[in-house]
Amino acid sequence: xxxxxxxxxxxxxxxxxxxxxxxxxxxxxxxxxxxxxxxxxxxxxxxxxxxxxxxxxxxxxxxxxxxxxxxxxxxxxxxxxxxxxxxxxxxxxxxxxxxxxxxxxxxxxxxxxxxxxxxxxxxxxxxxxxxxxxxxxxxxxxxxxxxxxxxxxxxxxxxxxxxxxxxxxxxxxxxxxxxxxxxxxxxxxxxxxxxxxxxxxxxxxxxxxxxxxxxxxxxxxxxxxxxxxxxxxxxxxxxxxxxxxxxxxxxxxxxxxxxxxxxxxxxxxxxxxxxxxxxxxxxxxxxxxxxxxxxxxxxxxxxxxx
Amino acid sequence: xxxxxxxxxxxxxxxxxxxxxxxxxxxxxxxxxxxxxxxxxxxxxxxxxxxxxxxxxxxxxxxxxxxxxxxxxxxxxxxxxxxxxxxxxxxxxxxxxxxxxxxxxxxxxxxxxxxxxxxxxxxxxxxxxxxxxxxxxxxxxxxxxxxxxxxxxxxx
Numbered sequence: 001x002x003x004x005x006x007x008x009x010x011x012x013x014x015x016x017x018x019x020x021x022x023x024x025x026x027x028x029x030x031x032x033x034x035x036x037x038x039x040x041x042x043x044x045x046x047x048x049x050x051x052x053x054x055x056x057x058x059x060x061x062x063x064x065x066x067x068x069x070x071x072x073x074x075x076x077x078x079x080x081x082x083x084x085x086x087x088x089x090x091x092x093x094x095x096x097x098x099x100x101x102x103x104x105x106x107x108x109x110x111x112x113x114x115x116x117x118x119x120x121x122x123x124x125x126x127x128x129x130x131x132x133x134x135x136x137x138x139x140x141x142x143x144x145x146x147x148x149x150x151x152x153x154x155x156x157x158x159x160x161x162x163x164x165x166x167x168x169x170x171x172x173x174x175x176x177x178x179x180x181x182x183x184x185x186x187x188x189x190x191x192x193x194x195x196x197x198x199x200x201x202x203x204x205x206x207x208x209x210x211x212x213x214x215x216x217x218x219x220x221x222x223x224x225x226x227x228x229x230x231x232x233x234x235x236x237x238x239x240x241x242x243x244x245x246x247x248x249x250x251x252x253x254x255x256x257x258x259x260x261x262x263x264x265x266x267x268x269x270x271x272x273x274x275x276x277x278x279x280x281x282x283x284x285x286x287x288x289x290x291x292x293x294x295x296x297x298x299x300x301x302x303x304x305x306x
Numbered sequence: 307x308x309x310x311x312x313x314x315x316x317x318x319x320x321x322x323x324x325x326x327x328x329x330x331x332x333x334x335x336x337x338x339x340x341x342x343x344x345x346x347x348x349x350x351x352x353x354x355x356x357x358x359x360x361x362x363x364x365x366x367x368x369x370x371x372x373x374x375x376x377x378x379x380x381x382x383x384x385x386x387x388x389x390x391x392x393x394x395x396x397x398x399x400x401x402x403x404x405x406x407x408x409x410x411x412x413x414x415x416x417x418x419x420x421x422x423x424x425x426x427x428x429x430x431x432x433x434x435x436x437x438x439x440x441x442x443x444x445x446x447x448x449x450x451x452x453x454x455x456x457x458x459x460x461x462x
């Protein structure tokens with residue numbers, strides 16, 4: 001069932017399958033820092049094709065492969081590659097297909113990974129396609145919730161910041177809506193969650209939308225913070241006013257539930273000041289570190305199928 | 307004009323009759339069939355026709371033109387449930403209702419300009435039918451959902 005399976009969109013997976021990845025990722029945690037002694041991927045090569053730079057995602061995939069004993073090849077920028085000479089994505093994929101056992105793809109066009117999966121015999125993992133999907137980020141976010149606050153069912157999760165353009169929020173909120181959760185969307189008017197996403201999510205779980213983080217903080221088990229980007233605002237004053245509202249302060253956190261956790265897909269700017277970093281609720285660095293065990297679990301499943 | 311009378315008055319020798327078009331959509335159907343710009347084709351348009359089934363409907367009669375399956379699929383996108391009658395020598399040789407297929411391929415492009423199907427030239431755009439009412443389709447590649455207005459603009 002898992003052997004050679006493409007990981008393109010979180011919507012392709014059931015809750016049971018997401019949980020299977022999560023449980024395997026949990027077993028990988030100790031090996032994520034020291035390497036898997038059985039080196040289960042020692043005969044495998046993983047190609048990482050990054051048409052746009054993304055240091056953290058690429059390095060965590062490469063680390064995950066090497067921790068399982070596998071080897072990596074690929075590119076992190078287009079300079080000097082055949083792509084720079086005008087080769088189409090489908091041609092590049094056909095070629096790399098014969099050089100590797102799995103392809104990890106980051107591409108600026110939405111749907112690029114789905115297209116690649118149709119030209120490759122080996123499994124394709126989507127490592128982000130423009131403003132589209134980034135399923136391994138979504139799974140590592142769910143893993144963080146599961147690991148740090150317990151079973152996902154029954155939890156209240158609040159997203160704050162740029163909910164309009166944030167790919168992470170769209171994908172994670174859709175995935176969470178397959179569980180039994182309550183979702184809160186906290187944003188300024190200009191950066192509200194797109195209507196079609198909210199409509200889809202509301203079919204399955206209760207949703208509350210507000211501008212006021214203060215009024216909902218006490219109801220949350222997870223506060224998922226995202227960066228508000230300056231370039232989204234034509235007026236700098238307006239940006240400053242809005243961005244200032246959502247700076248997470250220790251006094252806000254202290255009003256939250258006992259087990260509240262704060263997550264962030266990183267990089268952050270000033271929406272989470274460094275004084276939060278040492279609070280027990282701050283889990284964003286842990287969240288980033290879970291990228292390796294989660295990607296180890298996925299690679300292990302699709303390359304060995306067991 | 308009643309339905310019965312109109313059919314008597316405007317029988318055609320050879321061509322296609324598209325009946326039961328949702329009211330207000332006749333000109334959209336003409337537009338996607340690119341018939342308005344073809345002076346060689348005679349078209350009769352009836353709008354706001356009383357219909358027992360639909361209340362009001364539009365009807366098109368296109369002379370000397372038999373629609374192909376790609377054109378029928380386009381019609382299904384904006385006028386699902388329309389009845390197509392193919393006429394040869396004043397005889398009805400085929401009559402059927404257009405139905406939306408579950409997978410729609412090759413007749414429209416994705417409205418998302420960043421979608422890979424708009425970037426890689428060799429790719430045939432493909433969509434899954436999500437809902438008929440309101441009409442919603444989803445791009446196979448970028449997963450963008452499109453509704454009637456966007457679909458109308460994207461039909462090629």
